[in-house]
Amino acid sequence: MKTVALPNGERVPAFGQGTWYMGDSPARRAEEIATLRLGLDLGATLIDTAEMYGDGRAEQLVGEAIAGRRDEVFLVSKVLPHHATRRGTVKACEQSLKRLQTDRLDLYLLHWRGSVPFAETLHALVALQSAGKIRHYGVSNLDLADMQEIFELAGGAAIATNQLLYNLARRGVEFDLLPWLSERHIPVMAYSPLEQTRLIDDSKLSAFARKHGMTPAQAALAWLLARDDVIVIPKSGRAERLRENLGALEHPLSVSQLAELDGLFPPPDGPRALEML
Ligand code: NAP
Numbered sequence: 001m002k003t004v005a006l007p008n009g010e011r012v013p014a015f016g017q018g019t020w021y022m023g024d025s026p027a028r029r030a031e032e033i034a035t036l037r038l039g040l041d042l043g044a045t046l047i048d049t050a051e052m053y054g055d056g057r058a059e060q061l062v063g064e065a066i067a068g069r070r071d072e073v074f075l076v077s078k079v080l081p082h083h084a085t086r087r088g089t090v091k092a093c094e095q096s097l098k099r100l101q102t103d104r105l106d107l108y109l110l111h112w113r114g115s116v117p118f119a120e121t122l123h124a125l126v127a128l129q130s131a132g133k134i135r136h137y138g139v140s141n142l143d144l145a146d147m148q149e150i151f152e153l154a155g156g157a158a159i160a161t162n163q164l165l166y167n168l169a170r171r172g173v174e175f176d177l178l179p180w181l182s183e184r185h186i187p188v189m190a191y192s193p194l195e196q197t198r199l200i201d202d203s204k205l206s207a208f209a210r211k212h213g214m215t216p217a218q219a220a221l222a223w224l225l226a227r228d229d230v231i232v233i234p235k236s237g238r239a240e241r242l243r244e245n246l247g248a249l250e251h252p253l254s255v256s257q258l259a260e261l262d263g264l265f266p267p268p269d270g271p272r273a274l275e276m277l
């Protein structure tokens with residue numbers, strides 16, 4: 001498995017598994033669990049979840065999927081902004097740990113910026129880290145100005161990642177946010193890398209993929225995997241799609257293929273407000 005370095009040098013899989021909407025359908029549950037386990041077998045050992053997903057149902061499902069295999073997993077979860085106070089963050093984390101049936105998270109993220117001051121959230125994250133309940137912490141959906149602000153606060157410079165909406169159809173972050181993160185060796189976790197299937201249905205990407213002997217999903221993921229500071233976290237609750245998506249690692253894109261994609265999905269030519277889903 002290709003890996004990406006966190007700021008402290010620890011390496012994590014460049015291909016992880018998303019879990020939004022997992023656990024919502026009782027009829028799909030067994031296959032979702034089996035798919036997450038298959039992912040572990042195939043090296044996609046980073047799992048991304050959040051207390052928000054299905055109001056804890058996704059975390060519960062992940063807990064079941066990783067039972068007996070906790071040490072293989074790099075486990076990521078997120079605190080909701082309105083829980084992210086000094087006390088609330090600690091309580092939310094403890095509840096996530098319970099649902100996930102574990103004693104620690106590998107990475108805990110502030111899901112997006114709410115009204116709680118960053119300093120309060122950071123205080124709680126540092127306390128959780130000292131207590132051994134989380135190994136790393138980070139943020140999600142923070143634009144450049146937010147990153148600059150939080151980075152200056154106590155504990156801010158230890159932020160391990162910014163999880164962002166980033167895919168071929170959402171390249172705005174490339175203008176100033178990605179370079180700023182890259183200078184500080186902070187990798188990006190690219191969420192909705194398939195644009196929640198809209199990229200798979202895109203005619204330009206389909207034609208590109210056909211021409212180069214891969215599927216549209218593989219092309220979308222291979223484009224992100226071409227960077228050494230991006231972790232992709234596509235979600236699929238179906239074994240055959242997980243295998244297909246992992247196939248992106250077998251199709252590293254050449255310089256000319258990347259240039260072709262730049263023509264089809266142009267990079268930003270100026271600053272853009274951060275998009276989120
Ligand atoms: P995504 O990964 O871009 O797309 C997921 C959708 O694509 C699902 O409907 C999945 O259905 C389908 N799919 C996956 N592989 C496919 C394939 N090869 N062919 C056809 N369909 C395929 O979108 P996402 O779930 O929004 O993003 C990924 C993860 O990022 C989330 O699950 C979550 O963990 C995280 N996320 C974080 C934030 C944040 O604010 N931090 C926001 C959004 C997402 P099946 O499961 O039925 O295959």
